[in-house]
Amino acid sequence: MENSLFDLKGRTALVTGGGAGLGRKIAEVFAEYGADVAVCSRKVENCQETAESLQKEYGIKSKAYECNVGSEENVKKTVEAVIADFGKVDILVNNSGATWGENAESMPLEAWEKVMKVNVTGTFLMSKAVGNHMIENGYGKIINIGSVAGLKAEPPEVLNAIGYSTSKAAVHHFTRDLARKWAGYGLYVNAIAPGFFETKMTKHVIEQNADKIINKNPLKKLGDPRSLQGAALFLAGGASDYVTGQVIAVDGGASL
Structure with a gap:
C-alpha cells in the first residue's frame, strides 16, 4: 500500500461531524490507509469514542474536539488546537450537517437559519480556517459533503426538507467556486453528494420510504458505507491529484 495512489501515511485529516454516521465511516477509512485523524462535533463524547477506536484498531494518532462549526470563534480555536496537536492539517472533510423536515409553506425561519448556519456557514468557516493553514503549506485536500438532494428535487413524500436541499446545492457551488479560487495555492476542493445511506439523519425517511427509494434507484439499493469510503479515499489521496x-x-444513479 505504501506509495500507492491511496496511501495516506504521513497525512493528517480533520473530519467534522466525525463521531457518528458517514463522518465516522470516512474517519475510519482514512485511518485504515494510514492517516492520523482529528474528529470534531458538538457532541464530543461520540468523537472521543471514535478517536479511541481508531487508535486501537489502526495504530494511528487520533484525537477528539468539541466544535460548533457555526461559530467562527469556536472554529478558529478548534483548528488552532488540531494544528498544535498534530502539527498540520492536510485533509479537511466538512461533514457536519443539520436538517429539518417541514412543508416549505410552514417552515419556521429559525429552522431555515439553523440548517443554513451548520451546512453552509459551517462549511465556509471551517474551510476558511483550515484553508489559510493549507495555503501557507502549499497543499491541501478539502472534501465537502453535499447530497443528492442538492442535485435534484425530490417529491415531498420522499424528502420534505427544502432548507436542507437548498443548503446542499449551495455547498456544491461553494465547492466549485472555492476550487477555482484556491487552485493556484496547491489546494484541491471537491464534494461528495451521497444518495440515501442509512444514518441517524436519514433513519426516519428511509423507514417511511425504503421500498419507494429502492425501486426508483437505477441500482435498486441503498448506499453502502464502503462506497462512500471509496469516494472519500479517492479525493483525499494521490489518485485525485488532477x-x-x-x-x-x-x-446508485439516483441523480441521473
Whole structure:
C-alpha cells in the first residue's frame, strides 16, 4: 500500500461531524490507509469514542474536539488546537450537517437559519480556517459533503426538507467556486453528494420510504458505507491529484 495512489501515511485529516454516521465511516477509512485523524462535533463524547477506536484498531494518532462549526470563534480555536496537536492539517472533510423536515409553506425561519448556519456557514468557516493553514503549506485536500438532494428535487413524500436541499446545492457551488479560487495555492476542493445511506439523519425517511427509494434507484439499493469510503479515499489521496471542483454523486444513479 505504501506509495500507492491511496496511501495516506504521513497525512493528517480533520473530519467534522466525525463521531457518528458517514463522518465516522470516512474517519475510519482514512485511518485504515494510514492517516492520523482529528474528529470534531458538538457532541464530543461520540468523537472521543471514535478517536479511541481508531487508535486501537489502526495504530494511528487520533484525537477528539468539541466544535460548533457555526461559530467562527469556536472554529478558529478548534483548528488552532488540531494544528498544535498534530502539527498540520492536510485533509479537511466538512461533514457536519443539520436538517429539518417541514412543508416549505410552514417552515419556521429559525429552522431555515439553523440548517443554513451548520451546512453552509459551517462549511465556509471551517474551510476558511483550515484553508489559510493549507495555503501557507502549499497543499491541501478539502472534501465537502453535499447530497443528492442538492442535485435534484425530490417529491415531498420522499424528502420534505427544502432548507436542507437548498443548503446542499449551495455547498456544491461553494465547492466549485472555492476550487477555482484556491487552485493556484496547491489546494484541491471537491464534494461528495451521497444518495440515501442509512444514518441517524436519514433513519426516519428511509423507514417511511425504503421500498419507494429502492425501486426508483437505477441500482435498486441503498448506499453502502464502503462506497462512500471509496469516494472519500479517492479525493483525499494521490489518485485525485488532477481533480478539483467536482461534485461526485455516490447515489446508485439516483441523480441521473
